[in-house]
Amino acid sequence: MTTDAGTASPTARMDRRAELIAAARHLLETEGAEAITIRRLGAAVGIRGPSIYKHFPNKAAVEDALTIIGFMELAGALQGVPFTFAALAGGYRQWAMSHPHMHRLLNNRPINRSQLPIGLEDRAAAPLVAACDGDRAMARAAWATIKGLVDLELAHRFPPDADIEAVYAAAARAYASPSPSPPT
Amino acid sequence: MTTDAGTASPTARMDRRAELIAAARHLLETEGAEAITIRRLGAAVGIRGPSIYKHFPNKAAVEDALTIIGFMELAGALQGVPFTFAALAGGYRQWAMSHPHMHRLLNNRPINRSQLPIGLEDRAAAPLVAACDGDRAMARAAWATIKGLVDLELAHRFPPDADIEAVYAAAARAYASPSPSPPT
């Protein structure tokens, strides 16, 4: 045997798991999601690729773990931001721009809702709902706008001469004074 | 030799190219982008995988060709739609929902701007710019919103109980009466 083996207390088990997630995260942030391969992941923590399957059922499970971390960090980054569309959009944008690969992981992959910590989704949505005076539909539209803006910027889809600050300002204007919701 | 070979007039060359693109398109629409593999693509037109490299430099080139078709069809689908946010968003949504895989191909891939037919991008943007009274920044924000809405719906990211129609209505409200642009 090369290193320690055997039963490996739950603690050790968690250590290796955490170590693998940390390694995956490093690969993601520095080289993007494509750099996360089973063999490279193993090499990063000093084991062979197939041994990873002792800790995760498959590669998607590793990415799911990363996804949860990403969502929680994103939520953390938005704590303390004023409940305004402009402020929330700016905060989200800032976080996404400093973690572009993580943002893509969070958004370009089918989400595994069942294993997200319960309440995480609501907690993430709360500030926008507050900014929209409790109008959940409006909050979801605003969410789509912010996500769309960041997606387009990250994918370099705005024309090279576009004034992106002005686009964010325009969005803020739109959401600052929407027509009042019609009576239902 | 199995079939015809030799010089193969430019016409025949184009035929095979078009045939391959059509096959790729069929695979995309019926099974998604992952179903487009070199070997399956070849099999679909009766040749072996590697022969595809006589017609395309690599797989990305096939996808690029599909992308161009997708953009043009999307532009076509929006022709005749009134220049309103609500109408344009509805038209875009309708098209995306009937071509979900194509929509993902258009949006989840780095775009190869250099080989898009020139003007296509502007032509696609024109209706939204008109709907926003010529305010290009506002038009781009609206674009981000529509794309974000469709992305979220296609990825099943709205909570299962969300009223998506209401979300579109809210977005339309936001863009229907934005605050006037501040004087510059």
Next chain:
DNA sequence: TGACATAGCTAACGACGTTAGCTAATCTTA
């Protein structure tokens, strides 16, 4: 002490994109 669980390992499978090199058919040219 012996049974069991576990975390490593190697070897291998099938699928992927891609390259190298061959062959046969056609077009062009002398």
Next chain:
DNA sequence: TAAGATTAGCTAACGTCGTTAGCTATGTCA
């Protein structure tokens, strides 16, 4: 018409990917 050049197929192979099977050594526990 004969020779040469182009071309569109082909097979075989490479390296990488995720994943599985099966072995082995270690540690815990009755």
